Amino acid sequence: MADGRSTTAQSGENLLFLTDEQLRQGIEAMFFAYRGFTADPDRILADMAYGRAHHRAVHFINRAPGTTVNNLLNILGVTKQSLNRVLRTLIEDGLVESKVGKLDKRERHLFLTEEGQALEQKLSDAQRARMRMAFRDAGPDAVAGFRQVLEAMMDREMRYAYTRLRDSGT
Amino acid sequence: MADGRSTTAQSGENLLFLTDEQLRQGIEAMFFAYRGFTADPDRILADMAYGRAHHRAVHFINRAPGTTVNNLLNILGVTKQSLNRVLRTLIEDGLVESKVGKLDKRERHLFLTEEGQALEQKLSDAQRARMRMAFRDAGPDAVAGFRQVLEAMMDREMRYAYTRLRDSGT
DNA sequence: TTGGAATGTCAACAACACTGACATATGCTG
DNA sequence: CAGCATATGTCAGTGTTGTTGACATTCCAA
Structure with missing residues (x-):
């Protein structure tokens, strides 16, 4: 693009797309795009007492209903203390339900309540709208x-x- | 891909790539990829007294030497107070130099010292290595x-x- | 020259991550 | 059953990074 030739033409032997300059642009693109990526849900959450951590928890509980705490921990890549703070508020506020496991009673299975589903919908609608626009443009x-x-x-x-x-x- | 047909074949009228399921996958890809994107520099920074915010500042000062605080503020999208804390430690530690503007003495122009450049190099080498691998694979x-x-x-x-x-x- | 705008600094606070220590309940194994 | 491992929850303390509010300095224009 910067050199005027189509990127397709330089496949194979020509590795111009791997120059430090190209890589740097990729890095900066990730940085700026991630800001856009989180901007809309962040705006919605700012009005409530919730943050990005709550969004992530709600997203993945919705994605895999009945998932265990440990499972969620691995997906989110945070400590249990950190996740616990978030889950506690979500459960107290009636957005998430925690059910003792039937096979293994040590486990807690997590589900979104109707209210929780409503929040998830609201957040993911906003995020999908941006993603849809980006996908369509590209x-x-x-x-x-x-x-x-x-x-x-x-x-x-x-x-x-x-x-x-x-x-x-x- | 999931439907077995080439994505190219469905351009134009067919908009299967814009389904909610596809968008959700895009969202999750962004989430997981960003974790990888920041993992290597984070590991390096953890050993020092610095964090991701220091990395970002150092990156963009290196990218545009002599930039003003206000300019950096706009790029990073944080408050001046937040940036200032980071800049202060970097200046105290001799990684960044702040020079009073010649035309406008209110402005501070920011530069990396040799030590600052060394850190920037170390961090961006790590980040570029991952990006290079991803680019080459894809x-x-x-x-x-x-x-x-x-x-x-x-x-x-x-x-x-x-x-x-x-x-x-x- | 005086008031407003721009710029930068200091202080206090909130969100969210971390570590470490510990309690509880349960499951598994010898 | 005894003892160890596993899953979860909690308390306390700390660090990074964001926020607002208040304020000093400098520049510019009425």
Whole structure:
């Protein structure tokens, strides 16, 4: 793009897309895009007593209803103390329900209440709206590339968690 | 991909890539990938008394030497008080130099010292290594799509800051 | 010259991550 | 059953990074 030639033309032998300058641009793109990515939910949450940590918890509980605390811990990559603070407020406020496991009574299975589902909907609607616009502007081929690069950028365990979630949907 | 057909074939009329399920996968990909994106510098910084905020400041000062505090403020999207704390420690530790503006003495122009440049190098080497691997694994076409989607996801002001920086490099 | 705008600094506070220590209940194994 | 491991929850303390509010300095224009 900067050099005037199509990126496709330089596949194979030519590795201009791997220059430090290109990599730096990729890094800055990630930085600025992530800000946009979180901006809309953050605005909604700012009005309530919740933050980004609550959003993440609610998102993944909605995604995998009945998930255990330990499972959520691994997905979110935080300490149990940190997650517990968030879960406690969500449970107190009636957005999340915690049920003792039937097979293993040590486990707690987490579910969203109707109110919790309403919040999740509100937050993910906002976030999806931006993602939809970006996807539509960029087109299907770009979206495929986007997903490919992101997946390659994940840590191994995170890629595993991601694909497991991905393939369980639909 | 999930439906077995090439994504290219569904351009135009077919908008399967905009389903809620696809958007959700994009959202989760962003979440997990950003974790990988920051993991390496975070590990390096954990050993020192610095955090992600210091990394960001050092990155953009290196990127635009002599930039003013206000300029940096707009790029980073934080309050001046928040940035100031970070800058103060960096200046005290001799990584950043702050020079009073010649034209406007209210302004402070920021530069990395040699030591500051060394840290920046160390951090960006780590981050670029991961980005390089992801880019190489995904290939040039995917990289172009990646950048296209990220750019479309930014807020308008951030896109402006991003392209301005991008086009000033090289 | 005086008041407003821009810039930068100091102080206090909130959100959210961390570590460490410990309690409780349960499951598993010898 | 005894003893160890596992899953969860909690308390206390700390660090980073964001916020607001108050204030000093400097510049510019009426």
